[in-house]
Amino acid sequence: MQNWENVYAARTDRIKSSAIRELLKLSQQPDVISFAGGLPAAEVFPVDLIKKAVNVVLETNSDVALQYGTTEGYTPLRKVIKKSNEKYNINFDIDNIMITAGGQQALDLIGKVFINPGDKVLVEAPTYLGALQAWNTYGAEYVCIPNDEHGMMVDQLEKLLSSDIKLIYALPNFQNPTGVTLSFERRKILIELAEKYNVPIIEDDPYGRLRYEGEHLPPLYSISGQNNNEYNGNVIYMSSFSKILSPGFRLAWMIAPKDVISKLVQAKQGTDLHTGTFSQVVAYEVCKDDFLNEHIKNVCRVYNDRRNVMLDTLCEHMPDRVSWSHPEGGLFLWVKLPDEMDTEAIFPAAVDEKVAYVPGSAFFADGSGHNAMRLNFSYAQPEQINEGINRLSKVIKKYI
Amino acid sequence: MQNWENVYAARTDRIKSSAIRELLKLSQQPDVISFAGGLPAAEVFPVDLIKKAVNVVLETNSDVALQYGTTEGYTPLRKVIKKSNEKYNINFDIDNIMITAGGQQALDLIGKVFINPGDKVLVEAPTYLGALQAWNTYGAEYVCIPNDEHGMMVDQLEKLLSSDIKLIYALPNFQNPTGVTLSFERRKILIELAEKYNVPIIEDDPYGRLRYEGEHLPPLYSISGQNNNEYNGNVIYMSSFSKILSPGFRLAWMIAPKDVISKLVQAKQGTDLHTGTFSQVVAYEVCKDDFLNEHIKNVCRVYNDRRNVMLDTLCEHMPDRVSWSHPEGGLFLWVKLPDEMDTEAIFPAAVDEKVAYVPGSAFFADGSGHNAMRLNFSYAQPEQINEGINRLSKVIKKYI
Numbered sequence: 036m037q038n039w040e041n042v043y044a045a046r047t048d049r050i051k052s053s054a055i056r057e058l059l060k061l062s063q064q065p066d067v068i069s070f071a072g073g074l075p076a077a078e079v080f081p082v083d084l085i086k087k088a089v090n091v092v093l094e095t096n097s098d099v100a101l102q103y104g105t106t107e108g109y110t111p112l113r114k115v116i117k118k119s120n121e122k123y124n125i126n127f128d129i130d131n132i133m134i135t136a137g138g139q140q141a142l143d144l145i146g147k148v149f150i151n152p153g154d155k156v157l158v159e160a161p162t163y164l165g166a167l168q169a170w171n172t173y174g175a176e177y178v179c180i181p182n183d184e185h186g187m188m189v190d191q192l193e194k195l196l197s198s199d200i201k202l203i204y205a206l207p208n209f210q211n212p213t214g215v216t217l218s219f220e221r222r223k224i225l226i227e228l229a230e231k232y233n234v235p236i237i238e239d240d241p242y243g244r245l246r247y248e249g250e251h252l253p254p255l256y257s258i259s260g261q262n263n264n265e266y267n268g269n270v271i272y273m274s275s276f277s278k279i280l281s282p283g284f285r286l287a288w289m290i291a292p293k294d295v296i297s298k299l300v301q302a303k304q305g306t307d308l309h310t311g312t313f314s315q316v317v318a319y320e321v322c323k324d325d326f327l328n329e330h331i332k333n334v335c336r337v338y339n340d341r342r343n344v345m346l347d348t349l350c351e352h353m354p355d356r357v358s359w360s361h362p363e364g365g366l367f368l369w370v371k372l373p374d375e376m377d378t379e380a381i382f383p384a385a386v387d388e389k390v391a392y393v394p395g396s397a398f399f400a401d402g403s404g405h406n407a408m409r410l411n412f413s414y415a416q417p418e419q420i421n422e423g424i425n426r427l428s429k430v431i432k433k434y435i
Numbered sequence: 436m437q438n439w440e441n442v443y444a445a446r447t448d449r450i451k452s453s454a455i456r457e458l459l460k461l462s463q464q465p466d467v468i469s470f471a472g473g474l475p476a477a478e479v480f481p482v483d484l485i486k487k488a489v490n491v492v493l494e495t496n497s498d499v500a501l502q503y504g505t506t507e508g509y510t511p512l513r514k515v516i517k518k519s520n521e522k523y524n525i526n527f528d529i530d531n532i533m534i535t536a537g538g539q540q541a542l543d544l545i546g547k548v549f550i551n552p553g554d555k556v557l558v559e560a561p562t563y564l565g566a567l568q569a570w571n572t573y574g575a576e577y578v579c580i581p582n583d584e585h586g587m588m589v590d591q592l593e594k595l596l597s598s599d600i601k602l603i604y605a606l607p608n609f610q611n612p613t614g615v616t617l618s619f620e621r622r623k624i625l626i627e628l629a630e631k632y633n634v635p636i637i638e639d640d641p642y643g644r645l646r647y648e649g650e651h652l653p654p655l656y657s658i659s660g661q662n663n664n665e666y667n668g669n670v671i672y673m674s675s676f677s678k679i680l681s682p683g684f685r686l687a688w689m690i691a692p693k694d695v696i697s698k699l700v701q702a703k704q705g706t707d708l709h710t711g712t713f714s715q716v717v718a719y720e721v722c723k724d725d726f727l728n729e730h731i732k733n734v735c736r737v738y739n740d741r742r743n744v745m746l747d748t749l750c751e752h753m754p755d756r757v758s759w760s761h762p763e764g765g766l767f768l769w770v771k772l773p774d775e776m777d778t779e780a781i782f783p784a785a786v787d788e789k790v791a792y793v794p795g796s797a798f799f800a801d802g803s804g805h806n807a808m809r810l811n812f813s814y815a816q817p818e819q820i821n822e823g824i825n826r827l828s829k830v831i832k833k834y835i
Contacts, residue, residue, distance in 0.1 A: 037669045039695050042601070042635055044551045044573070050701045077498040085501070086493045093486045098477040101485070101681040136536055136685075140707040147572060151444045168705035172547060173444070201442070235437055269437045281501040283712035285536075295439050301450045305568035307540040311711050312683035 049171040055397040058382050062391030068423035069391040070410040073211065073366055075278055076341075078416075079334045081321070085281070088320035096316060104312035106304045107296075108134025108288070112319040116288050119327055120274075123243065124257045130293045131266060133300055136310045138241055138275040138287040140303075142169035145202075145237055145271065147302045148295075150175045154201040159187050161369075161398030161407070163211045163239065166204055177400035184360065186210065186217030189224040196232040203229055203236045207255060208243040209365025212398045212409035216363055219252050226259045230269050241275040241287075242365035244331050247339035249363045256290060266292050276318060278366065278413075279331055284314040338366070338413050344420045345412040352428035354435055359410075366413040369395075371406060372431060378408045381434050390426040449571040455797040458782050462791030468823035469791040470810040473611065473766055475678055476741075478816075479734045481721070485681070488720035496716060504712035506704045507696075508534025508688070512719040516688050519727055523643065524657045530693045531666060533700055536710045538641055538675040538687040540703075542569035545602075545637055545671065547702045548695075550575045554601040559587050561769075561798030561807070563611045563639065566604055577800035584760065586610065586617030589624040596632040603629055603636045607655060608643040609765025612798045612809035616763055619652050626659045630669050641675040641687075642765035644731050647739035649763045656690060666692050676718060678766065678813075679731055684714040738766070738813050744820045745812040752828035754835055759810075766813040769795075771806060772831060778808045781834050790826040 062069050092100050099109075107113070113132050120127070135141040142165060150156070152174025158166065160179035167177070178195055181188050187205060205225065207217035217225070229236050238255045260268025275287035289299060303309070345368065349359055353370075360369040370392075372378065378394040385391060395407025415423060462469050492500050499509075507513070513532050520527070535541040542565060550556070552574025558566065560579035567577070578595055581588050587605060605625065607617035617625070629636050638655045660668025675687035689699060703709070745768065749759055753770075760769040770792075772778065778794040785791060795807025815823060 036667050037633065037635055037692075039635070039692060039698075042549055043698065044547070044549055044554075046551075047548055047698060047702070050548070050698070050705065052697075052701055072503075074503055077502060080497060080501045082493055082497045082501070085497075086490060089489045089493070090486060093482055093489070097480060097482045097485075099683075101480045101482070101683040102477060103472075103474055103677075103682045136707045136711070139705070143706045147444070148447055148450070149442055149444055151446075154444070165705070165708070172702070172705055233437065235439075235442055267436050277503075281713070282503045283499075283501040283716075285707065285709075285711040285713075292437075292439060297452075298439075298443065298447060298450070301452055302447070302572070305450065305539070305565070305572055306543045307536045307685065307707075308565070309685075311536070311685040311714055313681070313685075313717075314711055314713055316683075317713075 046172055046174065053397065055379070055394055058379065059391070059393070061383065061386045067386060067389045067391050068415055068419050068426065070412070070415065070423060071391045071393045072414055073411055074414040075282060076337060076413055079337055080281055081330055084321055084326065085317065088317050092316050092320050100313050100316035102312060104309045104315065106300045106309045108310060109312065109315040109319060111323070112315050115319055115322050123251065124253050125272065125290065126257070127266060127290050131296060132288055132290050133296050133303070134310045134315060135287045135289055135303070136307060137277060137282070137285045138239065138273055139165050139169065141273045141287055141289045142166050144299050144302050144306065146170045146173040146175065147306070148298055149202060155199060157195060157200045157203045158400055159206065159210065160401060161212050161395065161404055162204065162400065163206060164397050166239070167400055179399070179401050182210065182213055182215055184215055186215050186221055187225065189221045189228070192225065192228050196228055196234060200232070200234050203234055204239065205236055205255060206239045207252070208240055209245065209362050212367050212393070213369040214360045214362025214365055214367045216252065222252065222255055222258055226255060226269070230259070236270045238270050238272045240272065241278050243274065244279055245335055245338060246364035247335055247342060271295065279327060279334065280318065280321065284318055286310065286314055286318055341412045341415070341417055341420055344417045345410065345424060348421050348424040352425055354428070354432050356435065357431060366411055368410050368412060370408045370410060373435065374406055376434060377405045379405065381430060384434070385427060385430045388426045388430050390423045390430070392427070446572055446574065453797065455779070455794055458779065459791070459793070461783065461786045467786060467789045467791050468815055468819050468826065470812070470815065470823060471791045471793045472814055473811055474814040475682060476737060476813055479737055480681055481730055484721055484726065485717065488717050492716050492720050500713050500716035502712060504709045504715065506700045506709045508710060509712060509715040509719060511723070512715050515719055515722050523651065524653050525672065525690065526657070527666060527690050531696060532688055532690050533696050533703070534710045534715060535687045535689060535703070536707060537677060537685045538639065538673055539565050539569065541673045541687055541689045542566050544699050544702050544706065546570045546573040546575065547706070548698055549602060555599060557595060557600045557603045558800055559606065559610065560801060561612050561795060561804055562604065562800065563606060564797050566639070567800055579799070579801050582610065582613055582615055584615055586615050586621055587625065589621045589628070592625065592628050596628055596634060600632070600634050603634055604639065605636055605655060606639045607652070608640055609645065609762050612767055612793070613769040614760045614762025614765055614767045616652065622652065622655055622658055626655060626669070630659070636670045638670050638672045640672065641678050643674065644679055645735055645738060645766070646764035647735055647742060671695065679727060679734065680718065680721065684718055686710065686714055686718055741812045741815070741817055741820055744817045745810065745824060748821050748824040752825055754828070754832050756835065757831060766811055768810050768812060770808045770810060773835065774806050776834060777805045779805065781830060784834070785827060785830045788826045788830050790823045790830070792827070
C-alpha cells in the first residue's frame with residue numbers, strides 16, 4: 036500500500052492547515068455571529084441584473100460563453116475593466132491587463148513567476164494571510180515592516196530595502212486585516228525608495244473602490260508610471276470583482292508591463308488554461324453599460340452603515356485599554372487588546388459566547404500580533420453586529 | 436526603469452511560449468479549417484437546459500451561487516459526480532473527491548504537491564502537452580515510454596521503473612493526442628508493476644465517457660483499489676466536465692485517498708481559494724437529475740459521425756505510406772507520415788491550403804514525433820471535415 040507522505044514534494048512542508056483555520060472551524064455553527072470571514076453581504080448581489088445578463092448571454096453568445104477561451108481573458112471584459120480603471124487614474128493598454136481566477140490566483144502566479152526559494156518579500160506586519168499562503172509554496176522568506184494608522188511605516192523602509200529584497204507587497208487601501216490606508220505622502224516615499232533600490236511593488240487593491248469617507252488616493256501604479264506611452268513604472272497592480280460584484284464568479288485582474296503580463300499569461304496557461312469563460316462573459320454583460328459605478332455607490336451605502344454600527348457599538352461596549360482602527364472603507368477593522376492578552380487563547384470562550392473573529396497572529400509573517408483581532412463588518416447585518424460586539428465585549432471584559 | 440527579466444524566478448526559464456504555439460497562431464484565420472484545437476462542438480452545448488438551470492439557481496440559491504465557497508468544492512456537485520462515477524466502476528466517499536478549475540488545474544496541483552525539481556515522471560510518448568507545461572514549472576524531468584495501438588507499451592515498463600521514477604502519468608482512454616486506448620491486459624500489468632515499484636499513477640481521463648464503439652474498460656483507479664472500505668489503491672484519478680458539458684464552466688474533479696485530497700485542498704487554497712461557485716451551482720442544477728447520461732449519448736452520436744467522416748475521408752484521400760489511429764472514442768486521431776517527413780516544416784504550406792493541425796513533436800517530452808500530427812474531429816462539422824482532409828491530403832501529396 037502506498038505511503039503517500041513519502042511521495043509529497045519538499046514544498047508541502049510549508050503547505051499546511053494553520054492552527055487558526057482549525058480554530059475557525061469551531062465558529063461554524065448557525066447561532067454564532069461571525070466577524071471572522073471576509074464575505075460580501077449577499078443582500079448587495081445584483082441578482083436580477085445577473086439573471087437578465089445570463090439570459091442575454093445564453094440567447095446571443097452561448098457559443099463563446101460555454102467554450103474554451105484565451106488565457107489573457109475575454110477581451111470585451113478586459114476593455115470594460117480598462118475603462119472603469121480610468122476613473123481611478125489607472126491608464127493602460129489592453130495588452131497590459133489579464134484576467135485571473137480571483138485575486139488569490141494573481142498572487143499564486145506572481146509567486147510562480149517571481150519567487151525563487153529563499154527570496155525575501157517585504158510584507159506589512161500585519162498583512163493579507165492569503166499572500167503568505169500563496170508564496171510559502173514557492174519558498175518565499177518574509178521581511179516585515181510595521182503598519183500604523185497611516186499604513187506601512189515607510190521611515191523604516193530604506194534600512195530594510197538595503198538587505199536584498201526581491202519584491203514589496205503592499206495593500207494601500209483599507210488594508211486587510213487592519214483597514215488602514217497608506218497616506219499620499221507615504222505612497223510617494225514608498226515609490227521613490229522602491230525605484231531607488233529597484234525593487235518591484237505588488238499593489239493589491241481589492242477594496243479601493245469601497246470608500247465611505249475621505250478622498251480617493253492615487254494608486255501606487257500611477258504614481259510610479261509616467262502613463263504617457265508604454266508603462267515604465269515599477270508596480271504590478273491587482274484588483275478584483277469579488278468585493279464589488281460577486282466572489283462566486285472568481286474574477287480578478289492584473290495590470291503590469293506588457294512583457295510581464297506575457298510571462299504571467301504563459302504561467303497561467305500551465306496553471307488552469309484560462310479563467311472560466313461563462314463567468315467572464317456574464318460579468319461583461321452585467322458591467323458593459325457602466326453598471327458598476329452605480330452599484331458600488333449602493334454597496335458603499337450598505338457597508339458604511341455596518342461599519343458605523345460596529346464603530347459605535349465598540350465605543351459603547353468595549354472596556355478601557357481596548358483600541359481599534361477607523362477604516363475609511365473596505366471590509367475590516369482591527370482591534371487591539373492590552374499587550375498581555377492573547378486572542379487565540381480566548382477564542383474558545385468567544386465561541387462559547389457565540390461570536391467569532393480572526394486572531395491577529397494569523398496575519399503576521401513573524402507570528403506576532405497575539406493581542407489583536409480582525410473584525411469583518413460587511414457580512415453581518417447591523418442588528419447582528421450590535422449583538423455580536425456586545426457578546427465580544429463581555430468575553431474581553433472577563434479576561435482583561 | 437525596472438528590468439523585469441532580472442526579477443523573474445529561475446523556473447520561468449521553463450515557462451515559455453512554444454514554437455508550435457506561435458505556428459498555430461498562423462491558423463487563426465476564419466477560412467482555415469482547423470483540426471488543431473481540442474474544442475467540443477458548440478452544437479452539443481445544452482444551452483436551453485443551462486438557461487433553465489441558471490434561472491432556478493438565481494431564484495432559489497443566489498446567496499450560495501454568488502458567494503465564496505469551500506476549497507473542496509460545492510458538496511451537492513461532488514455528490515452528483517460521485518453518483519455518476521459509480522456507473523463507471525469508480526466508487527469512493529465524498530471525502531475522496533475535490534473539484535478543480537478544469538483538468539489543467541488538477542495537473543498543476545499534482546505538480547505542486549508531488550514534484551520536486553529533478554523528479555522523474557514517466558510519461559507516454561506522445562503525451563498530453565498540458566501536463567508537460569504544468570509540471571515543467573515544478574522542475575519535472577521526463578522519462579518516456581512509447582505507445583502503440585494498444586496504448587502504453589508496458590513490456591518496457593519494468594526496466595524504466597527501476598530507475599527511480601516518482602510518478603506515472605497515464606491517459607488510458609482515447610489518449611490525447613493519439614486516440615488509442617490502453618488494453619485491459621496492459622492496465623493490469625501497469626497496476627501490478629506500479630505497485631511492485633511503489634510508484635503512484637496519475638490517471639487522466641477526460642474522454643472516457645465518450646466511447647463510440649467497443650466496451651468500457653475499468654479505470655486504473657478501480658483495478659488498483661479494493662474499494663471495500665478506505666481506498667487503498669495507488670492511483671489518483673481525474674476527469675472533467677469540459678468535454679461532456681461545457682469547458683467554459685472550468686470544472687473538473689480529482690479522486691484520491693482522503694489524506695491526499697486533504698493535501699491537494701490545502702495547496703488549492705493558496706492557489707485560487709476555490710473553484711467558481713456560480714459555475715459549480717449551475718452545473719449541479721443541470722446534472723442533478725441524471726441529465727448527463729442522456730446528454731452523453733447525444734454527444735457520442737454527433738462525435739461518432741464526425742470521427743467516421745474523418746476516417747472515411749482519410750481512407751479516400753491520403754496517399755500510401757500515410758497511416759492513422761482508429762480511436763474508439765474521444766476527440767482526436769493521430770496521423771503518421773513517412774519517417775523522412777516533418778509536419779512542422781510543412782505546416783505553413785498547410786495553412787496556405789487553409790487547413791491546420793498540431794505537429795506531433797508538440798506532444799513528445801523528448802522532441803521526437805516530427806513525422807506525426809494530431810487531428811481533432813469533434814469541432815469541425817462533417818462537411819468541413821471532408822473538405823479539410825481533402826486539402827490536407829493535397830499538401831501531403833505535394834511533399835511526400
